[in-house]
Amino acid sequence: MLLMLLLVGATISAPQGNAFLLKLPNQPGIQSVQVQWQNKKIPYVRVGDEWVAVVGVDLDVKPGKYPTGINIVRDTGTQTEMVDIQVAAVKFPTTQLKVADKYVELNPRDLARANREAKEIEEIHNTVGNEILWTQPFESPIEGIDVGSNFGHRRVFNGQARNPHNGADLRAKTGTPIRAANRGRVVLAKNLFFTGNTVMVDHGLGIYTLYAHLSRIDVEKGSIVDRGQLLGLAGATGRVTGPHLHWGARVQGARVDPFSLLAIGEP
Secondary structure, eight states: OOOOOOSSSOEEEEETTEEEEEEEEOOTTEEEEEEEETTEEEEOEEETTEEEEEEEEOTTSOSEEEEEEEEEEETTEEEEEEEEEEEEOOOOOEEEEOOOGGGTSOOHHHHHHHHHHHHHHHHHHTOOOSOBOOOSOOOOSSTTOOOOBOTTOEEEETTEEEEEOOEEEEEOOTTOEEEOSSSEEEEEEEEETTTEEEEEEEEETTEEEEEEEEEEEOOOTTOEEOTTOEEEEEBOOSSOSSSEEEEEEEETTEEEOGGGGGGTOOO
């Protein structure tokens, strides 16, 4: 779903758990642009004759209309223009799953590890750069698969409720090539307690994609990867019920369906 704002004063419809694109025509004297959304200041980047930003609506944002300010800094001063973001409700089902008990009732050592890793990932997601590392549309990490399942589902593991599933599950046999959804910088490439062998890619503007449960990792932290570059192979490491790819996406920390990135197009 492509949502694009070319002029201020509009109303934008955005479902829970989706990312969308904002564009503002450049005018003489504009030095910078920011959108204020969910207590965050999200930067626009100038691309040619437009200013571009990508905004994420977290899957738990309450439906409703949100007046949103766009701050435009000119050489003559700052002005704020308002738009309305209308968040539409999405019904997320509940999924019952059976996994190894150690992934539900964590011992002290595993709990400490999981908490460290969660903090590390949260710190990555909280870093919002003001550069765009991607120049082409996003694409699926598995060739030929353009839809996933289970995003936003309320998960119940072994009878115990857990956080919503913040990624899409893609069917994949062990050994299936997993490729970068777009150009970016690898910010994490290692084994994690819950997600097993995991790769995270920073695409700029606070957009991060995550590739989990891999049987093999083929990239290193700090490297630049191109769209379609091999990141590793699908597998069943971590908390899983079988081989598949968990593909996640965060936009300025908001948990969004990664497939919503495919509709953004070029910046």
